[in-house]
Amino acid sequence: MGLIHIELFSTLDLVGQAPGGPDEDPEGFSFGGWQAPLLDEVSGAQVAAAYEGTDALLLGRRTYDIFAAYWPHQRGGPDDGIAALFNRVPKYVASRGRPRLSWAGSTQLGPDLAGAVRRVRERHEHVKVVGSLDLVQTLLRERLFDRLDLWVHPVVLGEGKRVFxxxxxxANLALLEPPAAGPRGTVLLRYALAAGRPATGDMSAPGRGVGREDR
Incomplete structure (x- = not known):
């Protein structure tokens, strides 16, 4: 069975809506493109490295439409490596409608989304979920992910769709490596889904701060 990796960009208040541009997801949101002023070479290299080994993409409908309009036309450009990867691997799309999937290698998932994602995980070693916040909510709720790469940017928006x-x-998460910060203050946090439920404890008296599992 393969691994499902979620790749997300968020603010300090964990808003993940429309980081890339004002037209990405404008519904009820006035800060589309908030990530652009905070990009740097360090985070760019981290993102490129995160895609290494990808053998399938799992995308929500909105993210799919953005990608399908962009990546097939980037051959030979500065993002040629990622473009070649994204154009080559299978794309699985979560949508309640009947989208026109014109990007080569694209397949719509069935109405049983959780079951369809489990089958995708059985077929591929490293499945990447990029953006797609509505889809991510389902994966978090069903515990249908193995890794979470979260780039936290030094800005607070106070509105927009949130990661959680x-x-x-x-759920419990385990930090896979020390946090890595870029020169503009963006911090990469890499987690794995861990077993069990969050523990609780009592810090009101000496010796009583040891956590216990909240069953």
């Missing part, structure tokens, strides 16, 4: 929205289930 209503309906997120209690």
């Amino acid at each position: 929205a209503a309906g997120a289930v209690p």
